[in-house]
Structures are given as structure tokens and as C-alpha cells.
Amino acid sequence: MKATIERAVLLKSLGHVQSVVERRNTIPILSNVLLDAREDGSIRLMATDLDLQVDESVPATVAQPGATTVSAHTLFDIVRKLPDGSQVELTAAEGKMQVVAGRSRFNLSTLPRDDFPVIAEGELPTRFELPAATLREIIEKTRFAISTEETRYYLMGIFLHVVDDQLRAAATDGHRLARVTVPRPEGADGMPDVIIPRKAVAELYRLLEELEGTVEISLSATKVRFGLGSAVLTSKLIDGTFPDYNRVIPTGNDKLLKLDPKSFSAGVDRVSTIASEKTRAVKMSVDRDKVTLSVTSPENGLATEELAADYGSDGIEIGFNARYLMDILSEIEGDTVEVHLADAAAPTLLRENDKSNALYVLMPMRV
CATH class of the missing domain: 3.10.150.10 (DNA Polymerase III, subunit A, domain 2)
Incomplete structure (x- = not known):
């Protein structure tokens, strides 16, 4: 040669x-x-x-x-x-x-x-196209919630599946859940439920960064191929069953808190400076039109910060892992985040608004 x-x-x-x-x-x-x-x-x-x-x-x-x-x-x-x-x-x-x-x-x-070994693709009966920007957004808004726990290998990827006229992507590590919904692309009906592994997701995201136009997606129950302009990424899929995540999405959380996601995230970041590395727990005391964030650490002391908020229900105290909360808030693009609360032990729903294509669920912590 x-x-x-x-x-x-x-x-x-x-x-x-x-x-x-x-x-x-x-x-x-x-x-x-x-x-x-x-x-x-x-x-x-x-x-x-x-x-x-x-x-x-x-x-x-x-x-x-x-x-x-x-x-x-x-x-x-x-x-x-x-x-x-x-x-x-x-x-x-x-x-x-x-x-x-x-x-x-x-x-x-x-x-x-x-x-040199080459992955045999076999038949890939389902074929459809997605805009590169849409696929990039799907990965961006879900990948932080992918599990890294080897024992629960079926959570170590993004779950892609079709529900009615929607294509849904979900990821969870048991502590938080991210779900994104886009209109079902032509050709995706009858598609098998698939779990795209973490490493394939990371490589795909890197290739999408420079790509404009559309991505051709072909898949079977065991393999997926992404046509990305001059590059082709082929991956085996995770052989496992993704849990029914809809059961953890709360529908009856009636306490609605609205606040600015950027100041909320910055406040959480500041008070968590003194949190212990192990728990990273931050307490939220929600009252009429304000939220008080606090962290108590036996080694470092106490930190508090007050934030203006829109809230009209009964007061509530709830604790979250600061890192998990900040990961979710970094994906909220608008000026407001809606936090739907029930009580200190129930999962909390976060989203930009009821028209947003992304929603997040966060499990609380004892603080």
C-alpha cells in the first residue's frame, strides 16, 4: 500500500x-x-x-x-x-x-x-433518520443519568423506544431519571426497545459535535448502526431489559415551586462547598416565595443561602444530593424550572414547563 x-x-x-x-x-x-x-x-x-x-x-x-x-x-x-x-x-x-x-x-x-475483526451487523430491519441536532440534544439531556454500576448492566446505557407517536430516550441510575421525548421519525414504528451502551453514547456524541444534517439510524434487537456523514458507528446493544421507569415518574406531586435554574444551581454549588464528599447532601426548606438552602457538616460547619422563588403551598423540607441536582439544573435552558414536590420521602419531578420535551425525576435524601 x-x-x-x-x-x-x-x-x-x-x-x-x-x-x-x-x-x-x-x-x-x-x-x-x-x-x-x-x-x-x-x-x-x-x-x-x-x-x-x-x-x-x-x-x-x-x-x-x-x-x-x-x-x-x-x-x-x-x-x-x-x-x-x-x-x-x-x-x-x-x-x-x-x-x-x-x-x-x-x-x-x-x-x-x-x-482485524469486523463486527458482523446482520439484518438491521428498522431504519429511520433523525436530525443531528435532535440526536445530540437527546444524548445531552439524558447521558448524565446513565448508571456506572456494573452489577446493574442493563442501566449502563440510554434506553430508546417508541411509544405511540413518540420516540423516547431514558436513562437512570436509580437515584435520578432523565427522559426526553421527540416525535416518532418515519420508519421507526415497530422498532424494538434497545439500550445503547454508555461507551457508544460517548463516541456518538463526539462524532455528532461536528455534524450538520441528518443521521441515518439502522437497528435490530442486538445491533445499531449510525450513519454520520463520512463516518459509520456500529455498536452491539445491551442484552437486558430496562425497568419500567414510568412507575417512578410522579403524577400527584401537587406542591409547585418555580425558580431561576441558574441561581438555584449556583446557590446549591456554593452551600455544597462544605458538604462531605460522601453524602453531598443539601437541605431545601421551601416556604412562601423563598427557598433556604443549607448544608451542615460535622467537620466543616454550616452554610445557608436564601433564594427568591414562586411557591404558594405548605412549607416543606427535603434533601437532595447536590451533584445530582446541579446535573439536572444544567440541562434546563429557560429562565424557570418547575419543581413538583410531594413530601420529604417522595420522588421529585423537575422540568422547564409542561410543554418541555425533557423531564427529570430526583430521589430525595435524608438530611
Whole structure:
């Protein structure tokens, strides 16, 4: 194989694929990126961890078609350090790949492309499109609630499913729940309920940051493929059943508190400075037209802050994990957040208003 490619193009594409590669691998070829120089004047780059795969085709001048695999992180670091605007010449033969740019020359060890594993997609019967901005918003508003607890593996992703004429995305870690609803795209009816794993969500979000236009989504009960312009992300899905989260969304919380989400979050952040790392508990005392935030710490002392609010029900005291509360408030874009309360032990519902496509549920803490 022999090809020449612009440094910026190669660097951007390597940035897309190399983050899939785990730093430590027991299977050497999984540390590598597949480079396939093709007669049509493009290089295809592909990386995988056996559960997730990203491949992308970029323009290049191909003198001799061929394919090889080379350490993804090493090649990325080399290209990153090459001068701006340089042309990178890649030549592979007899178990080595030479990388030449200007006066820089590297000889890297390679592994044969035939050993490189590719995820077999199988049939992907459900196909639909979503605007990149919509998919980005869905991930943004739910990903913070994805669980990191290995024992509850079925919560370690975003649950995507269709309800009537809506496409819904939900994530929960048992302490908080985030749900976003968008109109059901054409072609999504009859779609199986799927759980997209945490790592695939993170990689997808990175690829969406630079993408305009639409994303083509194809899926079965076990695999999903996202067509993202010149890149394609394919992932296995989590094999598990997501719990019926609708049971924890409160419908009878009749105490309505309205306040500015930014000052609310800043106040929580300030008083939680003295909270112990373990609990991060902040107490909210809600009264007519005001909220008093307080944190009591045996080691550090006491902090309180008063906020103006719109509230007309009976007074209530309730405690929350400060970090969880701030994560939710950071996703509220308007000037008001509605906090629907019941009592100190019941789940609390938060949303921008009743027309918002996102809602959040937060479990209280004892304080």
C-alpha cells in the first residue's frame, strides 16, 4: 500500500476512530487501526473493541491500493505532532509501515489486515433518520443519568423506544431519571426497545459535535448502526431489559415551586462547598416565595443561602444530593424550572414547563 494524505484530514479521522481503542488490550490487533487505501482515491480507517466499531473514509492520493493495521494511539500521536499543512506519505510492506512527512520519518510495526475483526451487523430491519441536532440534544439531556454500576448492566446505557407517536430516550441510575421525548421519525414504528451502551453514547456524541444534517439510524434487537456523514458507528446493544421507569415518574406531586435554574444551581454549588464528599447532601426548606438552602457538616460547619422563588403551598423540607441536582439544573435552558414536590420521602419531578420535551425525576435524601 502507498498513499499520500493531508495531515489535517488524517488527524481528524484518526481522532474519530482511535478513541474507541482501549489503552490496554490482551489481543494485540485491537490496539490497531485498519488503514485501507482504495483505488477510488480514499483511505478507510477503522477501529474496534469488539463491541463498538467506528469506520470512516477520507480522500487521499492512492499510488498503490492495499491495507494494513498499525497502533492507533502511536499513529495518532505521530500525526498530531507533525507540522500543520504537511502531506503525510504512508507506505506499507512486509510487516512495516513507513510514515513520512517533510523531514520526519517513522517506521512502525504492523499486523496483517486479515486478522482485524469486523463486527458482523446482520439484518438491521428498522431504519429511520433523525436530525443531528435532535440526536445530540437527546444524548445531552439524558447521558448524565446513565448508571456506572456494573452489577446493574442493563442501566449502563440510554434506553430508546417508541411509544405511540413518540420516540423516547431514558436513562437512570436509580437515584435520578432523565427522559426526553421527540416525535416518532418515519420508519421507526415497530422498532424494538434497545439500550445503547454508555461507551457508544460517548463516541456518538463526539462524532455528532461536528455534524450538520441528518443521521441515518439502522437497528435490530442486538445491533445499531449510525450513519454520520463520512463516518459509520456500529455498536452491539445491551442484552437486558430496562425497568419500567414510568412507575417512578410522579403524577400527584401537587406542591409547585418555580425558580431561576441558574441561581438555584449556583446557590446549591456554593452551600455544597462544605458538604462531605460522601453524602453531598443539601437541605431545601421551601416556604412562601423563598427557598433556604443549607448544608451542615460535622467537620466543616454550616452554610445557608436564601433564594427568591414562586411557591404558594405548605412549607416543606427535603434533601437532595447536590451533584445530582446541579446535573439536572444544567440541562434546563429557560429562565424557570418547575419543581413538583410531594413530601420529604417522595420522588421529585423537575422540568422547564409542561410543554418541555425533557423531564427529570430526583430521589430525595435524608438530611
